[in-house]
Amino acid sequence: MSSIELTPSQKKILRALTNLHNDAENAIKGEDIAAQVDRNPGTIRNQMQSLKALQLVEGVPGPKGGYKPTAAAYEALEIQQMDEPASVPLEHEGEPVEDVIVEEIDLSSVHHPDLCRAEIHIQGAVGEINEDDRVVVGPTPLSKLVVEGTVDGKDDTNNILILRIEDMVAPAEEPEH
Known part of the structure; x- marks a missing residue:
């Protein structure tokens, strides 16, 4: 981790x-x-x-x-909060994927703009998801981060999807009163 x-x-x-x-x-x-x-x-x-x-x-x-x-x-901040894996939606080719839990969205390579990748750590089967498929992860519970991208690779053993990020949004929210 x-x-x-x-x-x-x-x-x-x-x-x-x-x-x-x-x-x-x-x-x-x-x-x-x-x-x-x-x-x-x-x-x-x-x-x-x-x-x-x-x-x-x-x-x-x-x-x-x-x-x-x-x-x-x-x-x-999200990782600090996701000790309780909340249900972060995962969409594959426009369809919601059931029975998976997104544990972590790792944006460690975001500092290389030409290599904009996200590692999506998942509990559950990622077998149906293949390279070049479109995947949307989010919104996350806290920063409402949504990551859209194309599968660049996957690690079936560790249930990690590598996405080429095409779009990443954390919308500004109205503060709750």
Whole structure:
């Protein structure tokens, strides 16, 4: 498992960042995150350095600058949440696949834009799914991430589908009141 173990405060900061970013769409200032998680901006800056090292956050320079979550940030938060494998829908050639549980969506190669791949870890049989088939995974429970792609390969032993990502969306949600 290549999942990143986040400390509780990293999780809190990252979640604040993804929430603010969903609402704002542009880079988020450290001060805004600090206000949201009730820490001082210096603490946030230090944490951001470690989150940048983990490639979960990008720093945006300049007056409109601040921080942006990477695709991996959503994934890391999702993994933290998916200890209870929720039912993440999986569609194969437009048909919902029954009796499978999506355990993890691993976007570890997202940093290579020419190799935009997702590993979909599944409980259940993937025997019917073949290379070049279209697959849609999601929305995930937390960030509502939907990954669409074509099967590039599969590992039947470990029940992993490798998708060439064609589209990846995490829609901004209305905050619940």
